[in-house]
Every structure is written in structure tokens, then in C-alpha cells.
Amino acid sequence: MAAGTAHAQSASELADLRSRRLEAEARQALAEAERAELLARLPPAQSKPLAGTVETRGFGAAGLVRAVDLARELARELCTRLPAGRTAALYDPAAAQGMVAARTVDSALARLSNDMADRNKALQRYLDTRRPPGSSAAALPLAVLAAVPATVRAGADIAALLRSDVTATAIGYGEGARSLFASALAQSCPERVSGLGTGYLGELDWARYEKLLGRLQALAGHRAAYAQRIAELQAMAENAKGEEKKELAAVAQAALAQLKLVDAFVDSLKAGEASEKSPLFNTARYLGYGERTAGSLVLDVDLRLEGLGIVKENLFTGQHLRLSGVAILWYRLHEPDGRLLAADVLRRMARPVEVDLRGSGAPDAFWSN
Incomplete structure (x- = not known):
């Protein structure tokens, strides 16, 4: 009686082991199939994937727009520095x-x-x-x-x-x-x-x-x-x-x-x-x-504007454009006879903003912070 019970228990354990082995083989086969499908979707091994490169050549003019805004800010500030009544x-x-x-x-x-x-x-x-x-x-x-x-x-x-x-x-x-x-x-x-x-x-x-x-x-x-x-x-x-x-x-x-x-x-x-x-x-x-212009003060100015466009492109996240700008102004204010009244150097740097390049999928607003 005891021998029969032991034999039945051994057969049950053997069947359980076979079932686990079959499940493991099935899981392995499924993983290999998924891996093969993923590899089929990736570029060939001899091609180089896009690795988050930084490109500044294609959007310089767009970055200049940010610099132009800074120049207008500097102009408003300089107006406040001109002597009253002159x-x-x-x-x-x-x-x-x-x-x-x-x-x-x-x-x-x-x-x-x-x-x-x-x-x-x-x-x-x-x-x-x-x-x-x-x-x-x-x-x-x-x-x-x-x-x-x-x-x-x-x-x-x-x-x-x-x-x-x-x-x-x-x-x-x-x-x-x-x-x-x-x-x-x-x-x-x-x-x-x-x-x-x-x-x-x-x-x-x-x-x-x-x-x-x-x-x-x-x-x-x-x-x-x-x-x-x-x-x-x-x-x-x-x-x-x-x-x-x-x-x-x-x-x-x-x-x-x-x-x-x-x-x-x-x-x-x-x-x-x-x-x-x-x-x-x-x-x-x-x-x-x-x-x-007789009797007017003489305002001698020079301005340096730089616009920067940074394109970040990645295989999985897509393409992103960020724009920034820098403005540097130096000025000298003279009396008509050449006497110097004031001189200063002003600078502005724009915080980068991101532009969505997805076309119709982008929101209505062009700028997205």
C-alpha cells in the first residue's frame, strides 16, 4: 500500500517537472520571437543609430529672432538712461x-x-x-x-x-x-x-x-x-x-x-x-x-547680436529645437563739443525656448517653454 502511494507521488512530480520544462521552453521561444521581431524593426547592424547629436547650423536665423528681442529690450533701457529734457x-x-x-x-x-x-x-x-x-x-x-x-x-x-x-x-x-x-x-x-x-x-x-x-x-x-x-x-x-x-x-x-x-x-x-x-x-x-540735430547729445553705440539654434535629434524621442540669443551693447554719450557724459556696457541673454517640430501634431502656440 505504501509502495503504491510513493509511486503515484513520484509520477505526479515527474509530470509537474515536464509541465514546467514545457512552459520554460515556451517562454524561451516567445522571447526569441519577440527579440527577432525587435531586431527586424531596428536599422541594419552596419548603420549607425542617431545618438542625440547637437546641430547648430540649420536654425541660426531662427535663433537671431531671440537676439532681436533682446536688442529691443536694450533700446528701451537705454532710452531711460538719456538725460531728461535733451x-x-x-x-x-x-x-x-x-x-x-x-x-x-x-x-x-x-x-x-x-x-x-x-x-x-x-x-x-x-x-x-x-x-x-x-x-x-x-x-x-x-x-x-x-x-x-x-x-x-x-x-x-x-x-x-x-x-x-x-x-x-x-x-x-x-x-x-x-x-x-x-x-x-x-x-x-x-x-x-x-x-x-x-x-x-x-x-x-x-x-x-x-x-x-x-x-x-x-x-x-x-x-x-x-x-x-x-x-x-x-x-x-x-x-x-x-x-x-x-x-x-x-x-x-x-x-x-x-x-x-x-x-x-x-x-x-x-x-x-x-x-x-x-x-x-x-x-x-x-x-x-x-x-x-544742432545742440543734441551724440550717442555712439555698437551692438553684437548672436542667435543660437540647437537641434537635438534622437532615434526614439524625435527632433527638438531650442532657440536662444545673446545681445551685447556698449555706448558712449557725448556733448556736441566731445565731452563724455556717460558710458556703459549692457548685456542680455535669452533663456532657451523649445519649438515643437512635429508639424500638425504640434499645439496651436508656436512656442512651448
């Missing part, structure tokens, strides 16, 4: 050079007209002493005739500056930040800004332009009278002989040289062209800009 003009080398050139051309026209009037009187006195027969010729130093050409050359050199166009070449990434800041400054406190430098300088003030034309016409009148006296002097030289002939010819030659320099200066102004190709036209425009 306006400021943004310093621009081309505009400053244009104003200096315009004032020099304006004064050169007045000086040349006065100088030519004086030379006309001197040459007329010289001619008067030569007409009466037997009278001795009054000496006319050639240095008197050589005084005006130096003034003419100086004016012509300055007028040449106004013929140079200020052009902007193709702007690469990160450049043009100063112009952007000028617009942001004008947007933040337009009542505190009297001028932004080059660009649109306003409509031409025709009253000012007519005044310049009047000075040019006065110079032309003196030039015509001078040419007439030179012609009379040349006629006298043709009829003279000996040393007198040499003296008259030398005086006429010096006067002609002066006349040519005056003609070159007048031609360089291109008074017949009402366009940016005419230095006289630009003189009127820069004189107007100088009058509008």
Missing part, C-alpha cells in the same frame, strides 16, 4: 563727414565769391594803370593771384566727399545689428532721438537750396567779370613789347590758372543735377540734417 543724435561716421563737408562747401562758396570780388578789384586797378600812355604800371604781386587757388582746392576736395555714395553690401549673419538697434531706439523713444545718421535725411529744403544757388550765381558773376578783365589783359599783352609784354603775359597766365581752378570747383558741384549725384544737392540736405 535729445540725442545717433553718431554715424558718414553722416558726420557729410555735415562737415556740407558746411565747408557752403563757407567755400561764400569765401570764393568774396575773394573773387577782391581779385577783380585788384586786376581792374592794374588794368587802369596800364591804359594811360606813359604811365608806370602798378605792381600786382603774383601771390595775390595765387591766394584763391588754395581755397578752391580745399573746397573741391571737400566737395568730392559729397560725391561718394554710402552703400551697404550684402549683410551676412550677425551683421547689421547697429542699424537694427537704431530702429529699435527710434521705436522706443522717438521724441528723444533727433537723428539716426545716414538713410533718409528728409525732404529737400528748397529755400536753403536756393540760397546755395544764389551764392553760386554770385561766384559765377565774379568769375565772368574776371574772365572779361583777363581777356582785356591778354589784348594789352599782344600789343606790348619787351619787358612789358612779358610782365602782362605772366599776370594773364596766373589769372587764367586761377580761373581754371574756380571753374573746376564750380563744375564739381554739379548744380544742374537735383539728385544725390550733385554735391550741391547733398550739401543742402546735410545742412538741413545739421540744423535739425
Whole structure:
């Protein structure tokens, strides 16, 4: 009886062991099948999986948007730092050079007209002493005739500056930040800004332009009278002989040289062209800009903007874009006479924001913090 019971128990344990072995084999087979299915879905062994790389080349312009926001913040802060009751003009080398050139051309026209009037009187006195027969010729130093050409050359050199166009070449990434800041400054406190430098300088003030034309016409009148006296002097030289002939010819030659320099200066102004190709036209425009900014503080600024786009891409998590930006501003505030009132360096750095690149699956808002 006991032997039968032991045999039955041994058979039951053997059956249980066989059942466990079959279950283990089934589980192993299922695991191998799942592993084979997973391997079939993965890339081939010879390919390299994406391992969370960082890429900054494709979204630099998008990152610049963050930097632009920082530039606008700096413009608002700088507006609060300007002295109360004063306006400021943004310093621009081309505009400053244009104003200096315009004032020099304006004064050169007045000086040349006065100088030519004086030379006309001197040459007329010289001619008067030569007409009466037997009278001795009054000496006319050639240095008197050589005084005006130096003034003419100086004016012509300055007028040449106004013929140079200020052009902007193709702007690469990160450049043009100063112009952007000028617009942001004008947007933040337009009542505190009297001028932004080059660009649109306003409509031409025709009253000012007519005044310049009047000075040019006065110079032309003196030039015509001078040419007439030179012609009379040349006629006298043709009829003279000996040393007198040499003296008259030398005086006429010096006067002609002066006349040519005056003609070159007048031609360089291109008074017949009402366009940016005419230095006289630009003189009127820069004189107007100088009058509008007279007495204003001079704000000299420079700005560095950098935008950063970081793309994180992973095989399992997909692609993620984060944008950030950096803005560094340094400025100096001067009185018109050059005295320094204030100077500082400001910086801003934007906290990175994440942009969802899943297209239609993204939420309605473009930005997601």
C-alpha cells in the first residue's frame, strides 16, 4: 500500500517537472520571437543609430529672432538712461563727414565769391594803370593771384566727399545689428532721438537750396567779370613789347590758372543735377540734417547680436529645437563739443525656448517653454 502511494507521488512530480520544462521552453521561444521581431524593426547592424547629436547650423536665423528681442529690450533701457529734457543724435561716421563737408562747401562758396570780388578789384586797378600812355604800371604781386587757388582746392576736395555714395553690401549673419538697434531706439523713444545718421535725411529744403544757388550765381558773376578783365589783359599783352609784354603775359597766365581752378570747383558741384549725384544737392540736405540735430547729445553705440539654434535629434524621442540669443551693447554719450557724459556696457541673454517640430501634431502656440 505504501509502495503504491510513493509511486503515484513520484509520477505526479515527474509530470509537474515536464509541465514546467514545457512552459520554460515556451517562454524561451516567445522571447526569441519577440527579440527577432525587435531586431527586424531596428536599422541594419552596419548603420549607425542617431545618438542625440547637437546641430547648430540649420536654425541660426531662427535663433537671431531671440537676439532681436533682446536688442529691443536694450533700446528701451537705454532710452531711460538719456538725460531728461535733451535729445540725442545717433553718431554715424558718414553722416558726420557729410555735415562737415556740407558746411565747408557752403563757407567755400561764400569765401570764393568774396575773394573773387577782391581779385577783380585788384586786376581792374592794374588794368587802369596800364591804359594811360606813359604811365608806370602798378605792381600786382603774383601771390595775390595765387591766394584763391588754395581755397578752391580745399573746397573741391571737400566737395568730392559729397560725391561718394554710402552703400551697404550684402549683410551676412550677425551683421547689421547697429542699424537694427537704431530702429529699435527710434521705436522706443522717438521724441528723444533727433537723428539716426545716414538713410533718409528728409525732404529737400528748397529755400536753403536756393540760397546755395544764389551764392553760386554770385561766384559765377565774379568769375565772368574776371574772365572779361583777363581777356582785356591778354589784348594789352599782344600789343606790348619787351619787358612789358612779358610782365602782362605772366599776370594773364596766373589769372587764367586761377580761373581754371574756380571753374573746376564750380563744375564739381554739379548744380544742374537735383539728385544725390550733385554735391550741391547733398550739401543742402546735410545742412538741413545739421540744423535739425544742432545742440543734441551724440550717442555712439555698437551692438553684437548672436542667435543660437540647437537641434537635438534622437532615434526614439524625435527632433527638438531650442532657440536662444545673446545681445551685447556698449555706448558712449557725448556733448556736441566731445565731452563724455556717460558710458556703459549692457548685456542680455535669452533663456532657451523649445519649438515643437512635429508639424500638425504640434499645439496651436508656436512656442512651448
